[in-house]
Amino acid sequence: DAGVIQSPRHEVTEMGQEVTLRCKPISGHDYLFWYRQTMMRGLELLIYFNNNVPIDDSGMPEDRFSAKMPNASFSTLKIQPSEPRDSAVYFCASSLVDWGEQFFGPGTRLTVL
Amino acid sequence: DQQVKQNSPSLSVQEGRISILNCDYTNSMFDYFLWYKKYPAEGPTFLISISSIKDKNEDGRFTVFLNKSAKHLSLHIVPSQPGDSAVYFCAAPSPRIQGAQKLVFGQGTRLTINP
Numbered sequence: 673d674a675g676v677i678q679s680p681r682h683e684v685t686e687m688g689q690e691v692t693l694r695c696k697p698i699s700g701h702d703y704l705f706w707y708r709q710t711m712m713r714g715l716e717l718l719i720y721f722n723n724n725v726p727i728d729d730s731g732m733p734e735d736r737f738s739a740k741m742p743n744a745s746f747s748t749l750k751i752q753p754s755e756p757r758d759s760a761v762y763f764c765a766s767s768l769v770d771w772g773e774q775f776f777g778p779g780t781r782l783t784v785l
Numbered sequence: 786d787q788q789v790k791q792n793s794p795s796l797s798v799q800e801g802r803i804s805i806l807n808c809d810y811t812n813s814m815f816d817y818f819l820w821y822k823k824y825p826a827e828g829p830t831f832l833i834s835i836s837s838i839k840d841k842n843e844d845g846r847f848t849v850f851l852n853k854s855a856k857h858l859s860l861h862i863v864p865s866q867p868g869d870s871a872v873y874f875c876a877a878p879s880p881r882i883q884g885a886q887k888l889v890f891g892q893g894t895r896l897t898i899n900p
Contacts, residue, residue: 715890770887773831
């Protein structure tokens with residue numbers, strides 16, 4: 673298996689633009705997680721899905737952030753409009769159970785100018 | 786509310802010596818703990834875990850110790866190797882609330898192994 677796939681790996685955009693991050697989980701994993709890593713806050717969970725259904729989105733910072741999982745093999749995290757404070761590394765992870773080992777993708781480094 | 790805390794942002798150890806990374810937690814309901822390792826430009830990868838019914842779990846050079854009364858766990862790496870240089874995160878599943886359970890991560894400790 674190729675592992676969790678994220679695209680793009682790097683994204684540089686200007687403030688106010690829409691940003692879409694993409695994730696393909698490991699086949700057979702029922703859980704998909706979106707995390708954000710910053711120096712100040714460390715690794716924080718934004719939202720997670722079980723069988724394509726959002727379970728906990730309490731970590732989504734504000735209405736500018738939205739996430740979808742239209743099928744078991746694809747998820748998106750969208751920021752609209754983007755702001756400089758959104759600059760961070762965004763990770764997608766998938767797992768068989770929500771409490772155990774999660775497999776992380778390589779991350780998307782987002783820079784908002 | 787930081788339920789899992791790694792108070793040392795960084796640690797530097799000589800190659801061949803023991804590395805000890807520490808983690809404290811506040812919620813006594815945590816019953817399972819995981820350690821992740823992260824290299825630059827990569828996602829975290831699972832390293833080792835421990836259940837609260839144990840106080841020690843060993844996997845090769847890596848051993849995790851759990852002290853439930855102190856709400857403290859530690860990761861020992863013996864002997865330390867240059868390839869161990871990375872950021873280490875401890876994590877624990879939060880208590881399940883309304884069917885939802887998630888991993889709570891510490892802030893991470895950057896380990897540097899000096900040759």
